[in-house]
Amino acid sequence: MRLFPSLSALLLMCLPGFLSAQSPFENGWQLDQVASNITYMSIKKGHIAETNSFATVNGQISEDGTAVLTIALDSVDTAVDLRNVRMRFLFFETFLHPQAVITTHLDAADLADLPNLRRKEVTLPFSLSLHGVKAELSAPVIISLISNDRINVATVKPIPILMKDFGLEAGRAKLEEAAGVTITPLAIVSLNLTFDRTTPGTALPQPTPVVAASAALETEGNFDRAACVGRFEILSKTGSINFAPAGSRLDPSSTALLDTLYDVVSRCPDLVIEIGGHTDSLGKASQNVRLSERRADAVSEYLHEKGIPETRMKVTGYGETQPLVPNNTAQNRAKNRRIEFLVVN
Known part of the structure; x- marks a missing residue:
């Protein structure tokens, strides 16, 4: 007689939300901002790589598997104050385009075996709205099941973003002139996102509207x-x-x-x-x-x-x-x- 359940049985008991092919996203999911990051790498002078990030990102996965990420572009963080300001005003033009939005849909059928695999690679088609332009892209990601109420989604390899595809060439030229360097017209973007299941019975929060003046990693009060x-x-x-x-x-x-x-x-x-x-x-x-x-x-x-x-x-x-x-x-x-x-x- 077996006194202890098998590992697969334990998984079945501990991961009820992923057993239903109809609703693996029961109650919806909310991005853990502290445990998540979006970074991009740019190349200047033909060989110098710089990696920067965004401080403010909101994200949700609804019960039907629709995932939305809202990136506050004013929160671009290069670790240098005036470089941040150049990125906001000259490149992203955040006074006109304060946010970027990534939208995709996670298919419940694709994740049916995630409780057993714990970690699975899938290719996700997604739309990216940036600088007034919307484009359809796709990327392979690894989805890791940390627990029944916590998952991680990370890019398998960096996603190349051509500046010309989003009307950012003029901004690149302004950056080059302001900084006195050449900049490769390509950015390499990586995502590492952790989501927690929303408390059962609690409505999934709506994305917080991004207000440029309050979303930035900006000095508070008066400037020197x-x-x-x-x-x-x-x-x-x-x-x-x-x-x-x-x-x-x-x-x-x-x-x-x-x-x-x-x-x-x-x-x-x-x-x-x-x-x-x-x-x-x-x-x-x-x-x-x-x-x-x-x-x-x-x-x-x-x-x-x-x-x-x-x-x-x-x-x-x-x-x-x-x-x-x-x-x-x-x-x-x-x-x-x-x-x-x-x-x-």
């Missing part, structure tokens, strides 16, 4: 002078403050960046900021000076209406006198039409 100077230099390189053609009326597309600018100016309360307008060389030089000044003034007025005192802003129109690049192509002229921010006191 160096942080302010660095941020204004980076904001000057975004090229995201736009105006009506040949006019000084702010385009509505500029609002997101201007609100980010307001947040930074507010957190540098002891500094006076120069708002400098610049144009290309088309048209008369005198007219370009007036146009650049009106455009800089429009930015100043926007910030003043939000509460920044006029005494903290100096408006200057430089016209065509300080080009970044020669005014010999349409692309170069677009770079020269810009608003720059400089700490003057």
Whole structure:
């Protein structure tokens, strides 16, 4: 007579949630943020590899097996403050696209033998929404059953993401210019995700909306002078403050960046900021000076209406006198039409 159950029998008793092919995800699952991470590797100067991560990731698996990961891009963590800011403002443009979303579906039939195997490789098709672009991809992952109420999902090998597929080439160019390095147009992404079963009878929490200003690994309160100077230099390189053609009326597309600018100016309360307008060389030089000044003034007025005192802003129109690049192509002229921010006191 057998006095002790076999190992397989113990598994059957301990893992009831995975015995039902209809509902292995009973009650839903929630990402354990502390035990999970999403990292990406980039290559600069052709041979220097850098691995960075994201501090804020929300994730759920619903009872039908639908999995959703929401990545707060403002939480990009390179371990260097101003490098984080470059990634936010120049590359990801988080003032326009604050989050990336990964969606996939886990098939209950594919996981029917997981209680016996404990660890299984499956290929998951998934959609990635990033920078306003949605693409369909797939990747092999290892799903490990830690207990009846805890699983781990990890990529078998890093997932290559081409920057051009998500409209990130312009951001790469801005990063290269700001940092003075070349950057390979490819990122290598790895995921290591741990989920816990939601308490029986408790509704699965809905994903928390990502609010850029609160999701970042950002210094709280006011910035010191160096942080302010660095941020204004980076904001000057975004090229995201736009105006009506040949006019000084702010385009509505500029609002997101201007609100980010307001947040930074507010957190540098002891500094006076120069708002400098610049144009290309088309048209008369005198007219370009007036146009650049009106455009800089429009930015100043926007910030003043939000509460920044006029005494903290100096408006200057430089016209065509300080080009970044020669005014010999349409692309170069677009770079020269810009608003720059400089700490003057």
